[in-house]
Amino acid sequence: MAYKNITMPESGDKIRIENDQLVISDQPILGYIEGDGIGKDITDASLRIWDAAVEKAYGGKRKVHWAEIFLGEKAAGIYDGDYFPDESLEAIKELIVSIKGPLTTPVGGGFRSLNVSLRQTLDLYACVRPVRYFEGVPSPMKRPEEVDIVLFRENTEDVYSGLEYEAGSPENEKLAKFLREEMGAKFFEGAGLGVKPISEFGSKRLVRKAIEFAIDNNRESVTLVHKGNIMKFTEGAFRKWGYEVAAEEYAEQTISEDEVWAKHDGKVPAGKILIKDRIADITFQLLQLRPAEFDVLATTNLNGDYISDAAAAEVGGMGIAPGANMADHIAVFEATHGTAPKYTNLNKVNPSSLMFSGVMMFDYIGWPEVGKIIDAAFQQAISEKIVTYDFARLMEGANKVTTSGFADALIERMKSQ
Numbered sequence: 001m002a003y004k005n006i007t008m009p010e011s012g013d014k015i016r017i018e019n020d021q022l023v024i025s026d027q028p029i030l031g032y033i034e035g036d037g038i039g040k041d042i043t044d045a046s047l048r049i050w051d052a053a054v055e056k057a058y059g060g061k062r063k064v065h066w067a068e069i070f071l072g073e074k075a076a077g078i079y080d081g082d083y084f085p086d087e088s089l090e091a092i093k094e095l096i097v098s099i100k101g102p103l104t105t106p107v108g109g110g111f112r113s114l115n116v117s118l119r120q121t122l123d124l125y126a127c128v129r130p131v132r133y134f135e136g137v138p139s140p141m142k143r144p145e146e147v148d149i150v151l152f153r154e155n156t157e158d159v160y161s162g163l164e165y166e167a168g169s170p171e172n173e174k175l176a177k178f179l180r181e182e183m184g185a186k187f188f189e190g191a192g193l194g195v196k197p198i199s200e201f202g203s204k205r206l207v208r209k210a211i212e213f214a215i216d217n218n219r220e221s222v223t224l225v226h227k228g229n230i231m232k233f234t235e236g237a238f239r240k241w242g243y244e245v246a247a248e249e250y251a252e253q254t255i256s257e258d259e260v261w262a263k264h265d266g267k268v269p270a271g272k273i274l275i276k277d278r279i280a281d282i283t284f285q286l287l288q289l290r291p292a293e294f295d296v297l298a299t300t301n302l303n304g305d306y307i308s309d310a311a312a313a314e315v316g317g318m319g320i321a322p323g324a325n326m327a328d329h330i331a332v333f334e335a336t337h338g339t340a341p342k343y344t345n346l347n348k349v350n351p352s353s354l355m356f357s358g359v360m361m362f363d364y365i366g367w368p369e370v371g372k373i374i375d376a377a378f379q380q381a382i383s384e385k386i387v388t389y390d391f392a393r394l395m396e397g398a399n400k401v402t403t404s405g406f407a408d409a410l411i412e413r414m415k416s417q
């Protein structure tokens with residue numbers, strides 16, 4: 001399509017879908033969105049790191065052709081106050097694979113979260129967040145090397161659906177009246193009300209994606225995390241549907257924990273992926289005390305939001321945690337932290353969250369060599385204690401560098417690998 005403000009690169013090929021598969025040339029066009037606040041600093045640094053790693057991996061045979069797409073404050077400046085331009089959504093759909101920095105969301109009023117709108121408009125139903133440890137990264141854990149999980153968080157339902165009715169509004173009064181008079185519900189006068197939809201369709205497609213990831217990546221288990229002891233028909237139903245999808249569609253590859261105990265004396269048969277479930281509160285505790293018991297996790301939206309940040313804290317915090325929002329084909333990779341507005345344009349923060357989201361993106365398009373090069377350069381820089389301020393304050397004898405300085409350090413190390 002013809003865009004008003006987005007300039008597609010003159011060379012490069014758009015990714016296509018054929019027979020339900022992505023078709024990606026050696027010269028793909030990928031989209032990037034800078035984001036607000038620290039977005040520009042981390043995007044500039046990450047683009048340089050990704051390009052250098054691609055060059056190192058393929059010596060010019062493969063190259064990314066980047067197309068800038070606008071959302072958030074930068075979009076508002078270009079599109080006359082529109083933070084969420086239609087043509088940006090069109091470009092994300094057309095390019096299929098893109099990566100974004102953080103976007104500002106006002107709390108308790110103003111416009112709705114652009115991130116939530118993006119996930120819902122494009123039906124990016126799985127938020128995928130790997131959490132793994134790099135030796136030398138400051139961690140509060142005794143054995144941080146045991147943390148190696150990939151969290152699949154349902155991204156479109158739950159209390160994030162936007163079905164909220166402010167106390168005192170006519171909609172709230174109407175709903176409160178219905179709930180009290182027709183459903184016999186009891187709650188305090190003047191309560192704000194929200195609805196928590198969890199569907200079979202939404203739960204099953206999320207758990208399906210988690211199981212397929214586990215199969216493709218030789219993972220040992222998928223844990224369904226829920227609060228079904230209290231919210232039986234939403235969180236409890238998520239658990240039930242999760243087990244159903246495993247039993248109905250992946251009976252060959254998976255086995256439930258109940259069956260392991262009933263038929264195999266507690267030992268998972270070779271080649272089978274264990275499907276188990278844990279209540280959300282105990283999961284938080286176990287992730288700190290016995291993280292090795294977790295591998296792939298699949299959970300509802302709010303649980304996933306909390307768990308992914310808590311897990312990231314175990315291996316270096318938000319400055320390093322990557323993520324992706326995925327539909328069946330369209331994927332928007334993103335830094336999991338926010339815009340950290342106090343650090344805007346200070347060239348100070350850690351670009352690694354966005355950079356590692358890029359590693360996920362290169363794995364997704366079938367270029368895993370890029371991630372290996374970035375991982376090795378990162379590991380080397382960390383072992384030399386070359387770090388941004390967030391790690392420097394937790395390390396003895398750190399060599400503190402800026403955002404762009406960190407990118408320089410990684411690129412230099414790639415060259416000497």
Ligand code: NAP
Pocket residue numbers: 038042101102103104105106115318319334335336337338339340341349350351352353390
């Ligand atoms: P935040 O922007 O993530 O920042 C919280 C703190 O995390 C920062 O003050 C900083 O800690 C640390 N941090 C974040 N990014 C870092 C990085 N790259 N390197 C090192 N440290 C980093 O969270 P917030 O202040 O709660 O949210 C600010 C805005 O971002 C809000 O409008 C929120 O809605 C939005 N947000 C957007 C997304 C998204 O776009 N996906 C996600 C979350 C929040 P220190 O102060 O200790 O240095």
